[in-house]
Amino acid sequence: xxxxxxxxxxxxxxxxxxxxxxxxxxxxxxxxxxVWTENYVSTYKEFRKDSKLKIFIIFLQNEPVCxxxxxxxxxxxxxxxQWLCDxxxxxxxxxxxxxxxxxxxxxxNIWNEILVMMPEVDIVYLKKQINFLDTLNxxxxxxxxxxxxxxxxxxxxxxxxxxxTNKTLKKKFYHDLLRTKRLIKKNGKVEFIIAKxxxxxxxxxxxxxxxxxxxxxxxxxxxxDDHDKNFYKNFEKYENKQYTxxxxxxxxxxEFVAMHWGIVANNYFYYLLPSMKEGEVKxxxxxxxxxxxxxxxxxxxxxxxxxxxxxxxSYKKNWSNKTVNIYNHIRLNRLKGIFFYIMLRTRQIIKxxxxx
Numbered sequence: 001x002x003x004x005x006x007x008x009x010x011x012x013x014x015x016x017x018x019x020x021x022x023x024x025x026x027x028x029x030x031x032x033x034x035v036w037t038e039n040y041v042s043t044y045k046e047f048r049k050d051s052k053l054k055i056f057i058i059f060l061q062n063e064p065v066c067x068x069x070x071x072x073x074x075x076x077x078x079x080x081x082q083w084l085c086d087x088x089x090x091x092x093x094x095x096x097x098x099x100x101x102x103x104x105x106x107x108x109n110i111w112n113e114i115l116v117m118m119p120e121v122d123i124v125y126l127k128k129q130i131n132f133l134d135t136l137n138x139x140x141x142x143x144x145x146x147x148x149x150x151x152x153x154x155x156x157x158x159x160x161x162x163x164x165t166n167k168t169l170k171k172k173f174y175h176d177l178l179r180t181k182r183l184i185k186k187n188g189k190v191e192f193i194i195a196k197x198x199x200x201x202x203x204x205x206x207x208x209x210x211x212x213x214x215x216x217x218x219x220x221x222x223x224x225d226d227h228d229k230n231f232y233k234n235f236e237k238y239e240n241k242q243y244t245x246x247x248x249x250x251x252x253x254x255e256f257v258a259m260h261w262g263i264v265a266n267n268y269f270y271y272l273l274p275s276m277k278e279g280e281v282k283x284x285x286x287x288x289x290x291x292x293x294x295x296x297x298x299x300x301x302x303x304x305x306x307x308x309x310x311x312x313x314s315y316k317k318n319w320s321n322k323t324v325n326i327y328n329h330i331r332l333n334r335l336k337g338i339f340f341y342i343m344l345r346t347r348q349i350i351k352x353x354x355x356x
Contacts, residue, residue: 001106004059007117009052011041018057018064023242025097027136030265031089035238037069040085043231050074053084056114066096068114072121078337081121083128088231090272090310091130091152091326093138107139115333122337125344126329128310146327147348153320155306161296168321177292184284188253192293195247198236204247205232208259212275232261232273242266250290258286260294267304269294295319 008015019034030036041053051073058066069084083092102110115121128149131141140146158164165174184190195201209229216224235245243265250258261273271294276287298306308316310326328348332341 002061003106003110004062005110005113005117006057006059008055008057011038011053011055015055015057019067019095022064022067022095022097025099026095027098028095028242028266029091029093029130030243030263030268030270031085031091032067032069032093032095033240033242033265035235035240035243036089037085039231039234039238040088043227043234044087047087047227048073054081054118055084056117058110060100065100066094066102068094072118076340078340079120079122080337080340081118081124081126081333083126086127089128090270090307091128091324092126093130094140096136098136101136102139102143104143107143111144122332122334123340123344124329124331124333129327129329130324131327140329141327144329144331146329147352149326149328149351150310150312152310152324152326153308153312153316154322154324155295155320156322157295157299157303157306159299159302161299164295164299168319170318173318177288180285180288181292184252184286184289187284189251190289191251192290193249193251201236201245201247202233204249204256204259205229205261207256208247208249208261208273208275211256211259211277212273215275215278218278235263248290248294250286250293252281252284252286255281257281257284258290260290262294264301264303269298269303269306271306271308291319 016034016038019037023034041048048071051071054070054072056068056070057064058068070081071084071086073080073082083089086092115124126140129138129141129146130152131138155164155168158167169177195204209224209232213224216222243263246260246262246264248260248262249256255277257277259275260271263270263272271291274287274291276282295306305322306319308320330341330344330348332338
């Protein structure tokens with residue numbers, strides 16, 4: 001086939017135009033969307049001083065059909081090729097048009113040519129890759145050697161809430177959910193609210209992040225910094241019909257007790273940044289109530305999937321009816337990276353043994 005490859009080293013207007021064109025006709029995720037990418041590159045540029053953008057557009061007969069968005073980062077004096085936005089993305093995949101797919105030989109030839117275009121790369125480390133988007137397979141999993149890294153929980157949403165509670169939720173879990181609702185309602189006025197505009201979103205997001213930071217600090221987990229806060233806030237700067245941000249909350253007696261920031265895109269609801277107030281209110285499980293209302297609302301809006309994102313917390317399995325595997329690909333590209341490669345492969349083997 002008549003393929004051409006074009007490399008971009010910055011997110012210029014020409015690249016944005018092509019990206020937008022492909023995105024409109026693709027099964028994309030919020031994580032490989034132009035808005036997510038542009039926001040990430042802009043917000044975290046201080047952390048990316050030693051990184052280089054390597055974004056490849058694949059053309060078939062002069063028509064753009066696919067984007068491979070990478071960056072080269074430098075760690076331990078080693079040049080590592082990874083997916084762009086890997087720092088903030090829950091999972092990764094190329095962006096390709098719905099009516100396009102690679103055959104094995106074509107992909108291998110293109111991939112080898114791309115690697116030749118980046119002779120400085122010591123290690124290829126492509127993490128958190130999902131196998132498919134709707135009917136499209138990920139060629140980086142289909143045609144390259146990968147190891148399973150973990151799973152992501154999702155809900156394949158039915159047409160009605162009653163179908164979901166009857167067919168997906170276990171009876172004991174559903175009865176516990178109903179008991180949670182009754183308990184919290186006995187303790188005062190309960191409100192489910194969703195921010196109506198950008199100003200409300202920013203206001204609620206400030207409260208959410210303060211709440212989240214207190215919880216993380218209490219559990220000795222690295223807290224959200226100002227860059228993270230700006231990353232979520234900055235989404236409101238970008239106009240795009242392909243996605244909608246949503247900030248929601250449960251208020252008990254006028255106080256925010258559970259909150260969430262997420263994205264609706266391409267018939268998916270992405271459950272990304274939940275938070276809950278510390279203290280006595282925890283016994284009412286307001287986070288569980290908020291999650292149930294978000295799922296119920298997603299069903300009413302005729303969305304197809306509810307995605308819980310990265311992390312194998314046990315509570316996600318109680319709500320889910322679909323498991324998606326995520327994979328890592330590691331390649332030693334230059335001998336300079338041999339010790340880092342051995343470290344990564346050893347870590348993979350240890351994890352594989354533990355999961356058996």
